[in-house]
Amino acid sequence: MTDLSTTIADRTFSNCMMNAAGVRCADENDLNQLIASPAGAYVTKSATPNVREGNPEPRMKSLPGGCINSMGLPNHGLDYYLDFVLKDQAARPDKTNLLSIAGTTLEDNLAMLHKVADSDFNGFVELNLSCPNVPGKPQVGYDFDRVREILTQVFAFYDKPLGVKLPPYFDLVHFDQIAAVLNDFPLTFVNSINSVGNGLVIDPNAERVAIKPKGGFGGIGGTFIKPTALANVRGLSLRLKPEIAIIGTGGVMNGTDVFEHILCGASMVQVGTQFGFEGTRIFKRLSKELSAIMAAKGYQSIDDFKGKLKTFDD
Ligand code: RRO
DSSP states (O other): BBBBOOOTTEESOSEEEEEOOTTSOOOOHHHHHHHHHHHHHOOOOOBBOBOOOOSSSOOEEEETEEEEEEEOOOOOOHHHHHHHHHHHHEEEEEEEOOEEEOOOOHHHHHHHHHEEEEHSSSEEEEEOOOOOOOTTOOOOGGOHHHHHHHHHHHOOOOOOOOEEOOOOOOOOHHHHHHHHHHHSSSSSEEEEEOOEEEEEEEETTTTTTSGGGGEEEEEEEGGGGGHHHHHHHHHHTTTOOOEEEEEESOOOOOOOHHHHHTTOOSSEEEHHHHHHHHHHGHHHHHHHHHHHHHHHHHBBBBGGTTTOOOOOOO
C-alpha cells in the first residue's frame, strides 16, 4: 500500500493534496465539503478584515485546461473564517488546516494577525503576498524589500506557524533574492505559486477581453502554468533552508502533476483551477493516480521521491 501522508513542521496530514486558496473555499458549505473529502487539509479563501464584494462581473472565465480570474478578493471577512476554523479545530483537534489572509495594506495584515494570535487557532496561517487582482495594489511578493519589512513586523509578535503565498518568479536572480529574504525568518512554509498575474485572454469573435475588471487583465491558472510552478517549487527548494517546507501549487490536473511537484520538493500540493472544475471528487482521482505511479515505481511514501528530481548533471 502506498502512503500519501505528509508532514510539515510537526504536523502530519493524512493526504498530501488539498485545495488552493480561492477555489471553492469561500463559505461554510464549500469548506464542509472539503472536510468530508480525502483532501489532507483545507485552506480558506483569503480574508480581509471586513466583508468584500470583490470586482465586478464577469470576473472569471474558464478556458480549455485553465482559467483567468480577477475576483478582487471577494470574501466574508476574517471573523467568518476564524470562527469556522476555531469550531472545526474544537471538533477535530488532531487536524491542521490553513487560514489564508490577504490584507490590502500592511496595517490590515498586522491587525488580522493580532486577532489570530489572540485566538485559540493553532493551525497554519497562509499570508497571501501575491494577489494580482486588486486595482491599484501591486503584488507585494515582487517587492523584496517590502516582503522583508512585512515579515519583520509580523514575526515581531506572531509566534504561531505561518507561511507565505508567493507569486511566480521568472528570473533565477529573483529566486536568489526572495530566498535570501525568506531564509531570515522562522517561516513554516512557502506556497508557490499563486496565479500568473496579469495575463490577457481575448474573445476574438467579439474582439473583446474575456473579463471585466482591470481592462481584462487577470491571474492565469491551469495547465499552462505548470512549468512555471514547477520551476518555482524547484528553484525555492534548492535555495530555502530545510526548516521551511514548500507547498506546490499550479497546473495540477492529474496524478503525474502531483508527482512532479513532489519531485521538485513540494511537501504538500494544492489544486486550484481543476478543483474548481471537478469539485472534491478530484481528490479521490488524484490520490488513485498518484498511488498508481508510486506503486509502479516501488515508492511507498512521498519521502521516497520528494525533492529527488534528477538533472543531466547528476
Ligand atoms: O481574489 C482574487 O482575485 C485572487 C486572489 Br486574492 C489571489 O491570491 N489569486 C488570484 O488569482 N485571485
